[in-house]
Amino acid sequence: MSLKHDIEFTLNGIKRRVTVDVTMNALAMLRDVIGLTGTKYGCGEGECGACTIQVDGVSLNSCLMFAVDCDGRNVTTIEGLTNDSTADALRDAFVEHGAVQCGFCTPGMIMQADHMLKSECCGDTDSIKRGIEGNLCRCTGYKKIVDAIAAVSGAQT
Amino acid sequence: MSVAEKKPRVIERDSLIGKRIRKMDAPEKASGKTRYIHDINLSGQLHGKILRSERIHALIKSIDVSAARALPGVHVVITAADIPDQRPIGVARDHFPLKVGRVRSERDEIAAVAAETEEIAEAALKLIKVVYEDLPVISDPEEAIKPGAALIHPEPHGADGSHEHLKQGTTIAHKGKPDNVAMTFDYTHGDVVQGEAESDVVIEDTFRLHYVTHCCMGVSGMIAEFDASGNLLMYSNTQVPFLHKREFAEYLNIDPARIRIIQPPIGGGFGSKLDIYPFEVICLYLARAAKRPVKMLFTREEEFLASPTRQPVLLTLRSGCKKDGTLTFRQVHTLHDNGAYTSWGATTPFVMMQTFSSLYRVPNCDYHTAAVYTNNPYAGSFRGYGNLQATFAIEQHMDMLAERIGMDPLAFRLKNAQDAGETTGQGMSFKSCGFKECLTTAATRSDYARKFRENAANRDKPGNIKRGIGMASMLHVGGGAKIYPSDGCGTILKMDDFANVTLITGASEIGQGSETVLSQLVCEELGLPISAITVVNNDTAITPWDVGVHASRTTFIAGNSAIGAAKKAKAKILAVAAKKFDAAEADLDLRGGFVIKAASGEVVIELSKLLRNLHFQDKAELVMTTFYYEPPSAHQDKGFKGDVSAAYAWGTQVVEVEVDTDTGRVRMTKVTGAHDVGRVLNRLGIEGQIEGGVVMGQGYALTEELLIENGVMRNPNFRDYKLVTAPEIPEMDIAFIESMDGEGPQGAKGVGEAPAICVAAATANAICNATGVRMFELPFTPEKVYRALHGQTPKRYWKPWRAPE
Numbered sequence: 001m002s003l004k005h006d007i008e009f010t011l012n013g014i015k016r017r018v019t020v021d022v023t024m025n026a027l028a029m030l031r032d033v034i035g036l037t038g039t040k041y042g043c044g045e046g047e048c049g050a051c052t053i054q055v056d057g058v059s060l061n062s063c064l065m066f067a068v069d070c071d072g073r074n075v076t077t078i079e080g081l082t083n084d085s086t087a088d089a090l091r092d093a094f095v096e097h098g099a100v101q102c103g104f105c106t107p108g109m110i111m112q113a114d115h116m117l118k119s120e121c122c123g124d125t126d127s128i129k130r131g132i133e134g135n136l137c138r139c140t141g142y143k144k145i146v147d148a149i150a151a152v153s154g155a156q157t
Numbered sequence: 158m159s160v161a162e163k164k165p166r167v168i169e170r171d172s173l174i175g176k177r178i179r180k181m182d183a184p185e186k187a188s189g190k191t192r193y194i195h196d197i198n199l200s201g202q203l204h205g206k207i208l209r210s211e212r213i214h215a216l217i218k219s220i221d222v223s224a225a226r227a228l229p230g231v232h233v234v235i236t237a238a239d240i241p242d243q244r245p246i247g248v249a250r251d252h253f254p255l256k257v258g259r260v261r262s263e264r265d266e267i268a269a270v271a272a273e274t275e276e277i278a279e280a281a282l283k284l285i286k287v288v289y290e291d292l293p294v295i296s297d298p299e300e301a302i303k304p305g306a307a308l309i310h311p312e313p314h315g316a317d318g319s320h321e322h323l324k325q326g327t328t329i330a331h332k333g334k335p336d337n338v339a340m341t342f343d344y345t346h347g348d349v350v351q352g353e354a355e356s357d358v359v360i361e362d363t364f365r366l367h368y369v370t371h372c373c374m375g376v377s378g379m380i381a382e383f384d385a386s387g388n389l390l391m392y393s394n395t396q397v398p399f400l401h402k403r404e405f406a407e408y409l410n411i412d413p414a415r416i417r418i419i420q421p422p423i424g425g426g427f428g429s430k431l432d433i434y435p436f437e438v439i440c441l442y443l444a445r446a447a448k449r450p451v452k453m454l455f456t457r458e459e460e461f462l463a464s465p466t467r468q469p470v471l472l473t474l475r476s477g478c479k480k481d482g483t484l485t486f487r488q489v490h491t492l493h494d495n496g497a498y499t500s501w502g503a504t505t506p507f508v509m510m511q512t513f514s515s516l517y518r519v520p521n522c523d524y525h526t527a528a529v530y531t532n533n534p535y536a537g538s539f540r541g542y543g544n545l546q547a548t549f550a551i552e553q554h555m556d557m558l559a560e561r562i563g564m565d566p567l568a569f570r571l572k573n574a575q576d577a578g579e580t581t582g583q584g585m586s587f588k589s590c591g592f593k594e595c596l597t598t599a600a601t602r603s604d605y606a607r608k609f610r611e612n613a614a615n616r617d618k619p620g621n622i623k624r625g626i627g628m629a630s631m632l633h634v635g636g637g638a639k640i641y642p643s644d645g646c647g648t649i650l651k652m653d654d655f656a657n658v659t660l661i662t663g664a665s666e667i668g669q670g671s672e673t674v675l676s677q678l679v680c681e682e683l684g685l686p687i688s689a690i691t692v693v694n695n696d697t698a699i700t701p702w703d704v705g706v707h708a709s710r711t712t713f714i715a716g717n718s719a720i721g722a723a724k725k726a727k728a729k730i731l732a733v734a735a736k737k738f739d740a741a742e743a744d745l746d747l748r749g750g751f752v753i754k755a756a757s758g759e760v761v762i763e764l765s766k767l768l769r770n771l772h773f774q775d776k777a778e779l780v781m782t783t784f785y786y787e788p789p790s791a792h793q794d795k796g797f798k799g800d801v802s803a804a805y806a807w808g809t810q811v812v813e814v815e816v817d818t819d820t821g822r823v824r825m826t827k828v829t830g831a832h833d834v835g836r837v838l839n840r841l842g843i844e845g846q847i848e849g850g851v852v853m854g855q856g857y858a859l860t861e862e863l864l865i866e867n868g869v870m871r872n873p874n875f876r877d878y879k880l881v882t883a884p885e886i887p888e889m890d891i892a893f894i895e896s897m898d899g900e901g902p903q904g905a906k907g908v909g910e911a912p913a914i915c916v917a918a919a920t921a922n923a924i925c926n927a928t929g930v931r932m933f934e935l936p937f938t939p940e941k942v943y944r945a946l947h948g949q950t951p952k953r954y955w956k957p958w959r960a961p962e
Contacts, residue, residue: 031196036189037189037192037195037196038188038189038190039189040193040195040374040375040424041195041376042374042375042376042457043457043874043875044456044457045457045874045875045876047874047875047876048374048457048875050374077189078188078189079188079189079190091184091187091188094183094187095179095180095183095184095187096179097841098177098179098180098183098841098842098844098845100180100182100183100186100187101180101668101669101670101845101849102373102374102375102422102423102424102425102426102667102668103182103183103185103186103187103191103422103424103668104193104373104374104375104424104425105374106186106187106189107186107187107188107189110187126884128883129883129884129886130883130884132883133882133883133884134882135883136372136374136875136880136882137374137883138371138372138373138374138425138427138849138853138880139374139425139668139845139849140845140848140849140852141845141848141849141850141851141852141853141886141889142852142881142882142883142886143848143886143889144844144845144848145883146883
């Protein structure tokens with residue numbers, strides 16, 4: 001059987017301990033071990049962005065991160081973006097602007113957009129588009145997603 | 158307040174139609190709370206995995222599963238030998254879920270495992286030993302159709318699962334064909350010989366359309382569970398639950414009444430979930446054998462390998478017109494690469510021939526398709542259903558014919574565009590038709606005429622960036638399509654004591670926003686806010702029958718059904734109110750949650766109060782209604798003629814590009830669209846449908862291609878299969894033409910597929926406007942464009958597989 005490892009980290013503001021396979025990625029840990037399914041599997045190789053989470057305030061693809069590397073870190077998933085004015089505004093903007101269709105890319109998009117807004121890199125719509133380049137969406141054609149993020153950032157179109 | 162001062166409360170007229178209504182399930186989805194199939198786990202659940210072929214075309218000499226069966230944690234291992242009652246599946250019933258004796262493509266299913274965990278299931282697959290005997294691979298449909306070509310399906314298959322004894326009178330799934338032709342279509346109206354004789358200009362070209370695939374963000378998956386009595390509960394991503402319920406019953410040889418399908422929210426459909434695929438039936442076999450729930454999810458690689466594609470087509474089109482711009486005929490031959498098995502892709506000619514026969518006035522049309530088996534992936538249904546392929550050829554020929562007779566391309570199109578009231582040679586009757594308005598609106602808003610002229614004049618000037626503008630139009634069914642015995646949809650509507658509505662509809666939600674638009678239509682009838690409604694749409698044990706999400710039909714068909722149920726509820730409410738308040742029903746209406754006087758808006762009674770009065774009385778009653786809507790369309794006759802849809806949708810798109818002649822890179826800068834949608838119901842939703850469809854069309858035109866070499870898929874991942882990303886999207890200016898269809902719900906027509914259809918065709922015309930070079934093969938990758946610009950693309954001419962009769 002595969003090697004296991006105990007890790008301790010902060011997940012959505014709560015400290016917790018988990019035992020994980022050393023080969024497991026953070027996405028599988030979140031979904032299958034911890035049971036938070038808001039983070040989505042889209043490709044498993046860092047190409048689609050559906051599994052975007054934030055680790056120590058930086059967005060990344062959880063499928064490309066080993067679960068053991070969460071040890072000692074501060075991890076935020078879509079479920080943890082609560083009581084946060086930026087995140088609330090983003091969620092509302094996605095709904096109001098029609099940025100959600102099938103919704104499968106949406107949690108990853110919002111995690112990425114939240115990181116972009118908090119690092120103040122949404123100056124104009126071109127930078128917003130570049131910021132979500134790693135997040136694929138098959139339904140919306142991206143326009144309404146860009147509109148939603150721009151509405152929160154106040155970006156000029 | 159004294160009585161004298163008290164004024165009656167008046168409710169102002171308001172309407173939900175045309176407003177920007179937020180998608181009802183969007184808050185859940187944006188919070189990560191929505192549970193897709195991937196997020197559902199049942200207690201006692203096992204995980205299923207499939208062993209696929211290591212060869213493209215081979216005989217299976219032996220399969221040894223003993224080591225896999227011995228692995229701890231493995232519950233069930235199955236091969237075809239373990240399922241004696243296997244029945245062939247698919248549109249032509251030409252393959253078994255678990256392959257018998259032979260593999261014909263890369264994705265072919267050999268064996269399957271159900272185990273405690275995915276990891277154990279995967280480990281078990283690795284222990285299965287298969288001995289193959291390779292056969293020659295046929296991956297070129299032009300080779301496959303030649304007389305004497307090796308056969309992909311030489312053996313006869315019986316529906317009883319055996320492939321040796323074909324009893325007389327039994328359902329023969331696949332008889333063992335004498336050639337590789339899976340399906341043919343032949344259509345004609347008028348006389349193309351006569352049409353050609355009347356032509357001043359005749360052109361003929363061969364077009365090649367490539368493989369692309371749906372790339373739903375949520376990979377395929379399902380969960381199957383049999384209860385103690387052998388009844389089946391499925392959690393499935395299907396777009397057509399009621400059709401599949403019946404089909405699964407056939408494959409399991411049980412009564413359809415014993416199957417219940419629950420559809421969790423779907424991570425994208427686009428037509429991919431219209432057919433039953435082997436993994437679904439295999440999952441049922443595993444659950445049946447394991448007597449435990451079995452969940453099966455694809456990896457992304459598997460999603461690429463084992464999902465359907467858009468139908469690749471080789472197409473030769475011959476078109477003619479007179480000097481005055483009148484179209485005279487179209488003659489079409491297509492060769493469809495059917496892949497190893499037959500799914501809906503083979504039947505895309507149903508739509509393609511409509512476009513050839515009826516997009517513009519075509520007095521004479523002759524259309525032939527042969528779908529031919531190869532060892533390639535097989536094509537299914539995909540948003541647009543053959544229409545992208547047909548439109549790509551037709552709309553390039555429209556520009557080419559216009560150029561040959563020296564006519565402006567817009568004027569040429571307008572001369573041949575239909576008006577309301579016309580019926581085409583194929584029998585499609587256009588009750589509402591905003592075609593000309595689409596053409597002129599898209600042209601005006603994009604400043605097409607000026608740009609077309611200036612771009613052409615700039616072609617030979619210095620500089621490597623050339624601008625181009627191109628136009629294309631489309632015709633598609635917009636009021637359902639009578640393909641199945643019924644094209645209807647049922648609705649059950651109930652109201653509670655507080656004037657809240659539960660809408661129980663057969664219509665499936667796949668992200669397109671059907672639940673929101675249906676709610677809007679019901680609330681409009683009943684004078685209620687959207688917040689007063691709950692939609693139930695995902696359980697065959699509860700919802701009434703619907704044929705499924707396809708053919709851009711849901712808003713039209715399910716919308717009319719929902720309105721029908723709401724009108725019955727309204728009639729009942731007004732009758733009760735009229736009696737209670739001694740008024741005429743015609744003088745009353747529902748508005749803002751009240752029964753009001755229709756003329757003045759004065760409140761008569763709060764609706765919830767009236768409903769409670771009705772309920773809590775001696776002769777207690779509830780407001781509950783049902784409605785089944787069947788559109789007034791007709792089945793096609795044997796010659797494919799008939800008014801197959803209750804309404805038809807039109808659209809024109811103008812695409813602007815920048816072509817870098819140094820690199821061949823094409824940048825799509827702007828798309829101006831004008832779509833005849835009948836009427837805008839939910840402006841937010843319809844904008845999203847159009848924008849998403851345009852970008853899907855952009856991917857088809859510029860970036861997406863499944864690379865298949867000798868039957869092997871070379872790029873089954875998002876790194877090498879290029880979906881359009883956010884920085885690449887064009888500016889989009891979308892206009893809605895409201896032709897107010899008489900049969901449509903509040904005047905609306907279907908629009909789901911429309912926006913993806915003409916992007917590639919308009920892009921081809923734009924590249925030609927920029928560079929003077931015509932491109933006949935998709936996608937317009939930098940390499941292809943560069944080669945074409947440098948004269949390195951030899952003109953392809955495909956000779957039809959047989960002479961027209």
